[in-house]
Amino acid sequence: MINYLIQEPKQDPQGDLPWDGVPAHEIDFWGQLPVQAGTFDHVDGLFYFTYAVCIIFFVIITGVLLYSVFAHRRKTWDQKPLSNVTHNTPLEVVWTIVPLIIVMIMFAWGFKGSLDMTTVPHEAQRNTYKATAKQWNWTFIYPDATQSIAEVYVEVDKPVQFILESTDVLHAFYIPVMRVKRDIVPGRYQSVWFHPIKQGVYPLFCAEYCGDDHSRMYAKVHVVDAATMADRPWNKVPAEDKPVERIAYGARLARQLCASCHKMRDTDTVVTGPSWLGMFTKQGDTYVGRQREVLEGGVTKTITTDDAYIIESIKDPTKKIVAEAPYNKNSMSKFDTLTDDRVACLIAYMKSLADN
Amino acid sequence: MSHDDHHGVMIPAPGPEFVAHEVAHHFSTPVQEFQAGKLGFWLFLATEILLFGGLFAAYFYFHEVFPETFRVGGQQLDWRLGALNTSVLLLSSWTMAMGVRSAQTSQKSKTMIYLVLTVLGALGFMVIKFIEYSAKNEHGLIVFSELFSGYDEVTGQVAWFKDYHGVMKDVAHGHMFFAIYLTMTAIHGLHVIIGAIAIIYVLYGTSKGRYHAGYYLPVDLAGLYWHLVDLIWIFLFPLLYLVP
Amino acid sequence: MTTNTPAVDVQTTQPKAPRENYLNCTTSFKSWALTLDHKRIGLMYLIGTSLAFLAGGVFALLVRLHLWEPEGMLFSNPTYNQIFTLHGAFMVFLFVIPAIPGSLGNIVMPLMVGAKDVALPKLNLLSFYLWVIGAVMAVAAIVMGGFDTGWTFYAPYSLYTDQAVVTIGLAIFVLGFSSIFTGLNFIVTVHKLRAPGMTWFRMPLFVWAIYATAILQVLATPVLGITVLLVAFERLYNVGIFDPRLGGDPVLFEHFFWFYSHPAVYIMVLPAFGIISELVTVHSRKPLFGYKLIAFSSIAIAIISFLVWGHHMFTSGQSTYAMFAFSFLTFFVAIPTAIKEFSWVATVWKGSVALNSPMLYTLAFLIIFAIGGLTGVILGALNVDLHLHDTYFVVAHFHYVMMGSIALAFFAGLHHWWPKMFGIMYNEFQAKIACALIFIGFNATFLPQFVMGSRGMPRRYATYVPEYADYHKASTIGAMILGTGVALMVFYLVASLFIRKKAKQNQWGGVTLDWMCPTPPPHLNFDEEPQVVHEVYDYTTLDYETLQRDCD
Numbered sequence A: 001m002i003n004y005l006i007q008e009p010k011q012d013p014q015g016d017l018p019w020d021g022v023p024a025h026e027i028d029f030w031g032q033l034p035v036q037a038g039t040f041d042h043v044d045g046l047f048y049f050t051y052a053v054c055i056i057f058f059v060i061i062t063g064v065l066l067y068s069v070f071a072h073r074r075k076t077w078d079q080k081p082l083s084n085v086t087h088n089t090p091l092e093v094v095w096t097i098v099p100l101i102i103v104m105i106m107f108a109w110g111f112k113g114s115l116d117m118t119t120v121p122h123e124a125q126r127n128t129y130k131a132t133a134k135q136w137n138w139t140f141i142y143p144d145a146t147q148s149i150a151e152v153y154v155e156v157d158k159p160v161q162f163i164l165e166s167t168d169v170l171h172a173f174y175i176p177v178m179r180v181k182r183d184i185v186p187g188r189y190q191s192v193w194f195h196p197i198k199q200g201v202y203p204l205f206c207a208e209y210c211g212d213d214h215s216r217m218y219a220k221v222h223v224v225d226a227a228t229m230a231d232r233p234w235n236k237v238p239a240e241d242k243p244v245e246r247i248a249y250g251a252r253l254a255r256q257l258c259a260s261c262h263k264m265r266d267t268d269t270v271v272t273g274p275s276w277l278g279m280f281t282k283q284g285d286t287y288v289g290r291q292r293e294v295l296e297g298g299v300t301k302t303i304t305t306d307d308a309y310i311i312e313s314i315k316d317p318t319k320k321i322v323a324e325a326p327y328n329k330n331s332m333s334k335f336d337t338l339t340d341d342r343v344a345c346l347i348a349y350m351k352s353l354a355d356n
Numbered sequence B: 001m002s003h004d005d006h007h008g009v010m011i012p013a014p015g016p017e018f019v020a021h022e023v024a025h026h027f028s029t030p031v032q033e034f035q036a037g038k039l040g041f042w043l044f045l046a047t048e049i050l051l052f053g054g055l056f057a058a059y060f061y062f063h064e065v066f067p068e069t070f071r072v073g074g075q076q077l078d079w080r081l082g083a084l085n086t087s088v089l090l091l092s093s094w095t096m097a098m099g100v101r102s103a104q105t106s107q108k109s110k111t112m113i114y115l116v117l118t119v120l121g122a123l124g125f126m127v128i129k130f131i132e133y134s135a136k137n138e139h140g141l142i143v144f145s146e147l148f149s150g151y152d153e154v155t156g157q158v159a160w161f162k163d164y165h166g167v168m169k170d171v172a173h174g175h176m177f178f179a180i181y182l183t184m185t186a187i188h189g190l191h192v193i194i195g196a197i198a199i200i201y202v203l204y205g206t207s208k209g210r211y212h213a214g215y216y217l218p219v220d221l222a223g224l225y226w227h228l229v230d231l232i233w234i235f236l237f238p239l240l241y242l243v244p
Numbered sequence C: 001m002t003t004n005t006p007a008v009d010v011q012t013t014q015p016k017a018p019r020e021n022y023l024n025c026t027t028s029f030k031s032w033a034l035t036l037d038h039k040r041i042g043l044m045y046l047i048g049t050s051l052a053f054l055a056g057g058v059f060a061l062l063v064r065l066h067l068w069e070p071e072g073m074l075f076s077n078p079t080y081n082q083i084f085t086l087h088g089a090f091m092v093f094l095f096v097i098p099a100i101p102g103s104l105g106n107i108v109m110p111l112m113v114g115a116k117d118v119a120l121p122k123l124n125l126l127s128f129y130l131w132v133i134g135a136v137m138a139v140a141a142i143v144m145g146g147f148d149t150g151w152t153f154y155a156p157y158s159l160y161t162d163q164a165v166v167t168i169g170l171a172i173f174v175l176g177f178s179s180i181f182t183g184l185n186f187i188v189t190v191h192k193l194r195a196p197g198m199t200w201f202r203m204p205l206f207v208w209a210i211y212a213t214a215i216l217q218v219l220a221t222p223v224l225g226i227t228v229l230l231v232a233f234e235r236l237y238n239v240g241i242f243d244p245r246l247g248g249d250p251v252l253f254e255h256f257f258w259f260y261s262h263p264a265v266y267i268m269v270l271p272a273f274g275i276i277s278e279l280v281t282v283h284s285r286k287p288l289f290g291y292k293l294i295a296f297s298s299i300a301i302a303i304i305s306f307l308v309w310g311h312h313m314f315t316s317g318q319s320t321y322a323m324f325a326f327s328f329l330t331f332f333v334a335i336p337t338a339i340k341e342f343s344w345v346a347t348v349w350k351g352s353v354a355l356n357s358p359m360l361y362t363l364a365f366l367i368i369f370a371i372g373g374l375t376g377v378i379l380g381a382l383n384v385d386l387h388l389h390d391t392y393f394v395v396a397h398f399h400y401v402m403m404g405s406i407a408l409a410f411f412a413g414l415h416h417w418w419p420k421m422f423g424i425m426y427n428e429f430q431a432k433i434a435c436a437l438i439f440i441g442f443n444a445t446f447l448p449q450f451v452m453g454s455r456g457m458p459r460r461y462a463t464y465v466p467e468y469a470d471y472h473k474a475s476t477i478g479a480m481i482l483g484t485g486v487a488l489m490v491f492y493l494v495a496s497l498f499i500r501k502k503a504k505q506n507q508w509g510g511v512t513l514d515w516m517c518p519t520p521p522p523h524l525n526f527d528e529e530p531q532v533v534h535e536v537y538d539y540t541t542l543d544y545e546t547l548q549r550d551c552d
């Protein structure tokens, strides 16, 4: 029991945390909320209004209490109270009506604002992305059907809608600077929209608890101008004649998508899936896969871990399952939306692990 | 407790075959004791109804979402067996009411006969339920031996739902109706068993002569519980067997 | 002496040697384990729930220590997830829900209505043992691999995660029935066992609060019971009701869960309100301001609280109508609570305010609850909640109400009735120090959480973005101060049992029946059945002379 309590803390020693390069939130004048990069100003307005109401009531209550405590403090054992009133109807009416009015203002303001947030304007509907949440990463598909992982680019001054989808459990799509949050229920259709008006890089958090690496389910939101957008920076997989960049790109993808289950560095401690270390060995200039016992339709076979097998493992993981325990019990989820080019980079990275 | 020095009020026995009842020490009058027991039990019945309320809510929700499943699934149940069970329970409710009545009028042997009949009713209900369950088992609609074998990722079906005759093959989520049917009737069946045990307990007390016109609270409460079990079935029967 | 119980002239006849009371009348182990005496059952509840609180507190300290570093100091992510789940589950199901009704409610409420015991003593004992079984099962679940679902058990994660969810689910089922039986018992007691002359509007407000709580316990808890049962069935035989792969609906689970768990927050807080209502009047020695309104507002809260559960699900995509109704009613429920808060403050006003430790805790409650409740109102605003939902702002909100208000009210009540329960006093000086430490430490822990929450820090995060590190550090330091305060409190309370400094018969000068029976109360509470002749909280009937004499 003790050893499941005390485990190595998870560290990313090489410093490639998903939020590297994202500046801390800039805080607004009143010191509470991050400066908004969207247009839902009513959230801030109502927040500060209720905040002010809170402070006023807090001051009144605390003031009266402190005053009474000091002024009417019991000094002798038999000191009698200064008054024995048991009620005062006008006063009671006042302190029922005044809060009632205040909360009704808050209600109306908040409800109106939420209508604004749930009614998607046409402009945003024409600029629709898809965000797929799975344990524990984000994949985004753009209106032009290209894709990016763990980061997303949106154009400034152009309302955008995200259709949200989950392949496993509940997640939530939360961008603090846009003030949007939406739970993602598997099997349901759901969406959010916002209107980015300020360029920059912002965090996107998963705000609904979804298991082990919930706290790492992070994506960068880049709000960029039209020119950068036209360049499609998210879609730049390094060309095939740049092997070093391809490996680095593959490594980044692997950290984002696969590192929660597969060990790929000596310092990793995950054991959900088989380790990638030793998957290939280097013989001269070529990389040779290892022999693997797999179960295909209940039959045990021995295969070599070559490119085709790996591609199959990624796109259709249940077809051949590693026979070795405990991996045969765990299931890997499908990554069938990964483009071939990206898979090739992943394979290049796996092979590069044999270099040292 | 060793506070034997505090003696409560005694209710005398109406005859030699009965024993006197001592009112618990913290009550001042027998009426107070009786009312407290009654009120407490009604509250308990309210919680039971709310417990089933959750199941009924789930029933109506999914009936709304998958009407086909419920329509076709409902046809797979034998309404004649259901109706038979309904009459068995109604009958036993009547014998229970008569049992309480005869306890109130200090008719010991009559009380016992009625209580035995009620227990037999409960037994009959369970036998019929068993026949129904085995039929479902044979058709593969609820395969009891596979009940805990989980879920098949590939076919997207649960292991206990085999549907040998393919009656639900055109219906999306065909297992849903049977899942709800099983859950509701199993929990209800558990209540039947608990009710029967309670009745056997008061039967034993009656044989010892504990209940009579002066004190019959336990018989009364067992009766209330039994009527509740009956009442819930009255709702279950049309909802499951005669799906609207 | 002229009090509610002219027949019982206890204050002048208090003998020097301890007379027979519920603590010393029998001593065997069996006489405690099988006791039907509400005071003994209450004491056992007190010990049990306090241990649960300390265990939950230790988990809380582990959480806070881990979050000292952005990458986490102590645990792997899955282990952290288990720790915060354990913290939440222990605190909610084993501590706050049963604590006040089970311990102080059990001990004091029958005294206050002038009864010899609760109406159904055997059921009372059963409730306690169900609590014990639930606690044992919860601990067993930890040993069986733990559970990492969060205290909310949201489907479908709770259906897939490979751990002891069934065990803890059944533990909660059992605990639920413990709570139901307590509530049922108290309703019957209030209805049927009030002493002659104790009309509904002469009942002390603690009794009203316990009564309103009991209604909620009886009506809401069964739904939780069936919900956890369905989760267990789902894991055992794939019912499919909550599992989206089988056509089920996870949002239905949320509705079921919050249909219980929102009323549950008032199950937790209403008894705390009751304690505060009692304490402000006794320690200000002034009748409670707006007695009837406070009594009715308890009932109003109990009723409205059934209709607001959807405010936990504003982000789950409800229909516009549902959002409208839930938000509207959420604001509405704030009104009866506001009435209470103002009435308490008005009671202190122009009173004869004693600054002893129960009163200090009470004042701390009044201040902290204002913040906790008002931040709840912020969360009730639809558009703002879309930003704040599931951030540390929510965490701070509910700790202000659950730790800062309810736990502090519990401490207040404990200090107030400690002399009644044991006939002894604790060290007042240490008590004041501890109260100050707890007040300061508490605010230092949770104020920073409001700030980081409104800046976007999500909850249930084992690791976090470094920009929040300073707030987390401040919060951790606060928790250490808080922990020191709690440890000091445990220390002097336990120590007082050994030092045995004798308390007064009527330590604070209360006029309700609980102060009219001997201290500590005998097995059957009152030497003679009390007759209530005065209105409640009528301090003019107090004879300070006798009280003074009694104290020497």
Ligand code: HEA
Binding pocket: A053, A057, A061, A098, A099, A102, A103, C152, C265, C266, C268, C269, C311, C312, C330, C331, C333, C334, C337, C338, C339, C341, C369, C370, C371, C372, C373, C374, C375, C376, C377, C379, C380, C381, C385, C388, C389, C390, C394, C397, C398, C401, C402, C406
């Ligand atoms: C005992 C516990 C308790 C209590 C009493 C309350 C009281 C209230 N709570 Fe809280 N709440 C929780 C425990 C509690 N809550 C918990 C545990 C959660 C999170 C669960 C989870 O997700 O894990 C939660 C979450 C929660 C949410 C969901 C947040 C989210 O997840 O997005 C909301 C939203 O409406 C809310 C609202 C309120 C309101 C309006 C009150 C009101 O009843 C408060 C009323 C009190 C006052 C208003 C203060 C006193 C009055 C005055 C000082 C006078 C002035 C008043 C006015 C001008 C209005 N609470």
Ligand code: HEA
Binding pocket: C053, C054, C056, C057, C058, C060, C061, C063, C064, C084, C085, C087, C088, C089, C091, C092, C095, C096, C149, C150, C151, C152, C395, C399, C402, C403, C407, C445, C459, C460, C461, C462, C475, C479, C482, C483, C484, C486, C487, C490
């Ligand atoms: C009654 C309810 C209650 C109480 C009293 C507390 C008390 C505390 N809680 Fe709790 N908390 C919850 C209910 C409660 N909590 C719930 C429901 C959740 C949500 C869980 C979830 O998300 O599922 C939560 C979540 C939660 C989180 C968020 C975790 C996350 O989202 O990642 C944090 C973080 O700071 C926290 C901290 C604390 C602290 C510091 C205290 C302190 O106030 C604790 C003070 C007590 C002590 C410090 C104990 C002192 C003990 C000793 C000194 C030992 C002495 C020992 C002996 C004598 C034997 N809590």
Ligand code: CUA
Binding pocket: A133, A134, A135, A136, A170, A171, A172, A206, A207, A208, A209, A210, A211, A214, A215, A217
């Ligand atoms: Cu995904 Cu949390």
Ligand SMILES: [Cu+2]
Binding pocket: C261, C262, C265, C308, C309, C311, C312
């Ligand atoms: Cu709530």
